[in-house]
Amino acid sequence: MPEISFSPDDSLYRDRDKLSEDYTPEDIVGRDDEIQRYHTALQPVINGEDPNNIFLYGKTGVGKTAVTRYLLNQLQHDSETYDIDLTTVELNCEGLTSSYQVAIKLVNEFRDSDNRLSNTGHPMHEVLEQLFTEFDDTGGTILIVLDEVDNIGDDDSLLYQLPRARSNGNIEDARLGVIGISNDLAFRENLRPEVKSSLAEVNIRFPPYDAEELQEVLNQRVTVSFYEDAIADGVIELCAAYGAKDGGDARKALDLLRAAADHARAKDATIVDEDNVAEARRELEREEVMDGIADLADQHKLSLYALVSLQHNQDDPSRSKDIYERYQELCDISHHDARTLRRVRDFLGEIEGLGVIESIQRNQGYPEGKYNAYELGHDEEMILAAMSDLLNEVGIHEDVADVVEKSDRISA
Numbered sequence: 570m571p572e573i574s575f576s577p578d579d580s581l582y583r584d585r586d587k588l589s590e591d592y593t594p595e596d597i598v599g600r601d602d603e604i605q606r607y608h609t610a611l612q613p614v615i616n617g618e619d620p621n622n623i624f625l626y627g628k629t630g631v632g633k634t635a636v637t638r639y640l641l642n643q644l645q646h647d648s649e650t651y652d653i654d655l656t657t658v659e660l661n662c663e664g665l666t667s668s669y670q671v672a673i674k675l676v677n678e679f680r681d682s683d684n685r686l687s688n689t690g691h692p693m694h695e696v697l698e699q700l701f702t703e704f705d706d707t708g709g710t711i712l713i714v715l716d717e718v719d720n721i722g723d724d725d726s727l728l729y730q731l732p733r734a735r736s737n738g739n740i741e742d743a744r745l746g747v748i749g750i751s752n753d754l755a756f757r758e759n760l761r762p763e764v765k766s767s768l769a770e771v772n773i774r775f776p777p778y779d780a781e782e783l784q785e786v787l788n789q790r791v792t793v794s795f796y797e798d799a800i801a802d803g804v805i806e807l808c809a810a811y812g813a814k815d816g817g818d819a820r821k822a823l824d825l826l827r828a829a830a831d832h833a834r835a836k837d838a839t840i841v842d843e844d845n846v847a848e849a850r851r852e853l854e855r856e857e858v859m860d861g862i863a864d865l866a867d868q869h870k871l872s873l874y875a876l877v878s879l880q881h882n883q884d885d886p887s888r889s890k891d892i893y894e895r896y897q898e899l900c901d902i903s904h905h906d907a908r909t910l911r912r913v914r915d916f917l918g919e920i921e922g923l924g925v926i927e928s929i930q931r932n933q934g935y936p937e938g939k940y941n942a943y944e945l946g947h948d949e950e951m952i953l954a955a956m957s958d959l960l961n962e963v964g965i966h967e968d969v970a971d972v973v974e975k976s977d978r979i980s981a
């Protein structure tokens with residue numbers, strides 16, 4: 570073993586952790602209107618009145634969670650000044666797909682480890698009773714933040730019960746407010762009217778950031794994360810443009826900046842430059858495409874596999890009827906039911922939406938008319954590596970045997 574392989578290197582980063590998801594920025598920039606509305610909606614807490622139920626919605630990475638943490642920290646601080654007894658509980662509902670599961674988690678948020686409810690085997694009304702008891706025992710004002718609340722799906726009875734708990738006499742000694750957060754815009758629309766009216770007393774929409782706002786977010790984070798002059802001109806603009814193009818997403822912009830800085834650090838550079846950003850961007854886009862392929866359903870993967878295997882030995886784009894023939898062959902081998910040509914065309918359209926393949930419209934003239942042909946939008950090695958699970962199941966088509974060997978090395 571070499572004497573020393575890892576050693577601390579901090580010539581670039583002042584504090585890299587401040588670029589991470591877990592860090593709550595001390596200052597929130599570019600969300601003044603939303604903060605003002607949110608602040609107003611939380612004001613009853615400081616007045617010792619019943620809190621509003623608040624619903625925040627907007628796409629991913631637009632600051633819903635960051636602004637919530639920022640304002641609740643502030644509220645907690647100010648409550649102490651005015652002797653208000655405030656308890657806040659933040660629960661991320663990812664993976665919690667029913668009211669029952671969320672209710673159990675909430676009960677457990679109020680309990681210590683030797684007193685927690687197990688995940689199954691309790692009638693819902695008992696879980697609710699225990700939850701209401703926890704609220705009353707805690708007393709004062711309780712704010713429950715349910716982040717990614719759309720995970721709860723159609724089984725939303727808890728979202729009906731919580732806002733009504735006090736008026737229905739289920740709790741007496743506590744004032745309860747619910748803050749629901751969602752990036753699934755359809756979820757709010759599809760809530761039952763009686764849930765919508767109580768859960769979403771105050772609605773606050775978080776719009777996507779524009780490039781200028783993202784520059785503000787990045788600049789603010791640069792000052793706490795990097796040493797002075799560590800970021801070359803143009804870097805912030807590039808990262809902001811990337812986030813703005815991709816849904817006005819601050820997380821994307823920050824992730825790109827961090828990835829670019831990691832590239833610079835790996836080269837022992839003391840400045841992050843535009844080349845580092847370009848390199849990091851290629852890498853992030855590649856990861857995104859690979860994740861997109863890995864998440865495809867088997868039928869989509871079979872259609873894609875058919876195209877990859879055809880394209881390996883030809884320069885011209887493949888016609889859907891040829892792709893379909895190869896697809897049927899692959900379905901036969903792997904005992905999947907083959908769908909119709911029309912469905913396979915739909916699958917190819919969806920895969921095109923991920924940027925994995927590209928379609929080209931051809932016109933053959935009479936009698937064939939117009940048709941779509943497809944080619945790959947990324948290297949075949951990468952695509953095959955991303956669907957190695959299907960390859961294990963279907964086996965390796967002879968046309969791509971040499972590529973698979975290479976892609977195994979990529980995914981390893």
Ligand SMILES: Nc1ncnc2c1ncn2[C@@H]1O[C@H](COP(=O)(O)OP(=O)(O)OP(=O)(O)O)[C@@H](O)[C@H]1O
Pocket residue numbers: 588589590591592593594596597598599600627628629630631632633634635636751752775786789819820823
């Ligand atoms: N206005 C802002 N100022 C500073 N940092 C911000 C701002 N908005 C977002 N961020 C940062 O961007 C990242 C994503 O933001 P956040 O988690 O709040 O988004 P979100 O809208 O809750 O997204 P999701 O719905 O995916 O959870 C976090 O690291 C957050 O700190």
